[in-house]
Amino acid sequence: MDRIRIVGGNELHGVIPISGAKNAALPLMIASLLTDDTLTLENVPHLADVEQLIRILGNHGADISVNGRRERQGESYARTVHFTSRNIVSTTAPYELVSKMRASFWVIGPLLAREGKARVSLPGGCAIGTRPVDLFIEGLAALGANIEIDGGYVNATAPAGGLIGARYVFPKVSVGATHVLMMAATLANGTTVLGNAAREPEVVDLAKCLNAMGAKISGQGTSTVTIEGVRSLSGARHRVLPDRIETGTYAMAVAMAGGDVILEDTETSLLDTALEAIRRAGAEISETNSGIRIVRNGAGIKPVDIVTDPFPGFPTDLQAQFMGLMTRSSGVSHITETIFENRFMHVQELARLGAKISLSGQTAKVEGVSRLKGAPVMATDLRASVSLVIAGLAAEGETMVSRVYHLDRGFERLEEKLTRCGAHVERVSD
Numbered sequence: 228m229d230r231i232r233i234v235g236g237n238e239l240h241g242v243i244p245i246s247g248a249k250n251a252a253l254p255l256m257i258a259s260l261l262t263d264d265t266l267t268l269e270n271v272p273h274l275a276d277v278e279q280l281i282r283i284l285g286n287h288g289a290d291i292s293v294n295g296r297r298e299r300q301g302e303s304y305a306r307t308v309h310f311t312s313r314n315i316v317s318t319t320a321p322y323e324l325v326s327k328m329r330a331s332f333w334v335i336g337p338l339l340a341r342e343g344k345a346r347v348s349l350p351g352g353c354a355i356g357t358r359p360v361d362l363f364i365e366g367l368a369a370l371g372a373n374i375e376i377d378g379g380y381v382n383a384t385a386p387a388g389g390l391i392g393a394r395y396v397f398p399k400v401s402v403g404a405t406h407v408l409m410m411a412a413t414l415a416n417g418t419t420v421l422g423n424a425a426r427e428p429e430v431v432d433l434a435k436c437l438n439a440m441g442a443k444i445s446g447q448g449t450s451t452v453t454i455e456g457v458r459s460l461s462g463a464r465h466r467v468l469p470d471r472i473e474t475g476t477y478a479m480a481v482a483m484a485g486g487d488v489i490l491e492d493t494e495t496s497l498l499d500t501a502l503e504a505i506r507r508a509g510a511e512i513s514e515t516n517s518g519i520r521i522v523r524n525g526a527g528i529k530p531v532d533i534v535t536d537p538f539p540g541f542p543t544d545l546q547a548q549f550m551g552l553m554t555r556s557s558g559v560s561h562i563t564e565t566i567f568e569n570r571f572m573h574v575q576e577l578a579r580l581g582a583k584i585s586l587s588g589q590t591a592k593v594e595g596v597s598r599l600k601g602a603p604v605m606a607t608d609l610r611a612s613v614s615l616v617i618a619g620l621a622a623e624g625e626t627m628v629s630r631v632y633h634l635d636r637g638f639e640r641l642e643e644k645l646t647r648c649g650a651h652v653e654r655v656s657d
């Protein structure tokens with residue numbers, strides 16, 4: 228099994244190309260099931276989660292081709308992928324496939340809307356607390372679906388004439404349930420109004436793509452999204468938006484290690500709250516023609532308190548990385564997680580590097596230390612794993628991160644991107 232070896236102490240200088248967003252690519256790929264025409268997605272990141280979803284979509288009958296070789300765009304290798312689901316050959320998403328990645332549950336929306344039925348295994352995914360699917364079920368039921376849970380599967384059936392537009396207010400903000408309800412409602416009879424919808428940029432990106440396919444969606448990016456149902460959708464060509472979590476992760480890596488780096492092909496507007504926190508921690512951040520410049524020269528890292536929240540708040544997917552950064556701050560910071568319970572598994576691993584962190588409910592108190600020391604550590608989930616890399620960049624000596632398959636789910640060519648900027652990071656295959 229691969230491990231990542233980091234020798235800390237080097238500053239980062241250079242350019243890091245930011246990939247297309249995993250969390251946008253996944254729902255966009257799933258949206259291809261809504262049409263018998265071809266959906267072409269550009270800037271698709273090459274990640275384990277994307278490959279897994281390709282297998283899942285293939286199981287439903289999608290014909291998928293990756294544009295020969297990867298396209299070269301500056302330093303990045305964004306891929307163009309074509310998805311054609313002429314016929315849906317199976318409306319069942321089996322446990323063996325869905326259990327590997329939670330987002331694959333989302334096929335329930337398009338399958339139900341297009342075929343009138345879906346049988347989808349309850350999901351697996353990251354071990355960051357219970358992640359129920361009640362909002363999906365309640366929302367789809369509001370559109371007229373009949374839903375039963377049986378033997379670990381959700382069996383959903385649409386009324387004879389198809390799903391029916393309705394008004395549904397999410398009792399809690401959910402990115403996935405917003406994606407699914409939005410997709411399902413595109414082919415419903417009549418108009419659907421979703422209240423308390425997620426406002427994440429990936430929701431906006433999906434709505435943009437669905438509209439290019441002929442859907443009639445408005446209000447995306449606000450908490451009320453309106454979807455006028457249409458009879459059918461066509462193909463389209465769409466470019467996946469930049470990965471704001473990858474952007475924030477590398478910005479924090481530079482803030483941690485020190486240096487001067489341009490994050491290419493990304494935009495500050497995707498992560499204003501997180502960038503503000505990094506700025507307060509002592510880094511200079513500016514927008515340039517090609518992306519975002521982040522600099523920390525000499526100045527120490529200041530303590531900053533954060534609370535995770537749905538967009539536009541501080542993203543939960545950057546919480547672990549920010550904690551990594553705060554381990555070296557000059558004071559005490561408090562990090563509060565409000566989205567997921569049990570998303571503090573990185574705390575114990577950061578402690579192995581010498582961090583001083585104590586937990587009280589949903590808040591971690593981080594007392595900055597002047598020195599971290601490399602150690603063997605274990606990745607526990609996707610975002611937690613990269614917080615260990617960030618800490619390792621500033622630790623003395625060698626940090627060896629095991630279980631890096633978590634990293635490969637969401638970070639494209641991480642070691643290469645960091646190495647090019649002067650970090651000592653390598654993949655070790657046993």
Ligand code: UD1
Binds near residue numbers: 364
């Ligand atoms: C997505 C992201 C993930 C990110 C999360 C929150 C993808 C592929 N994943 O996950 O990286 O951390 O948004 O920004 O885009 N919930 C319920 N019932 C439901 C659904 C969700 O209670 O039916 C709860 C969850 O347990 C969690 C909260 O709602 O506490 C938010 O989850 P949600 O926004 O749905 O996360 P995902 O869409 O799974």
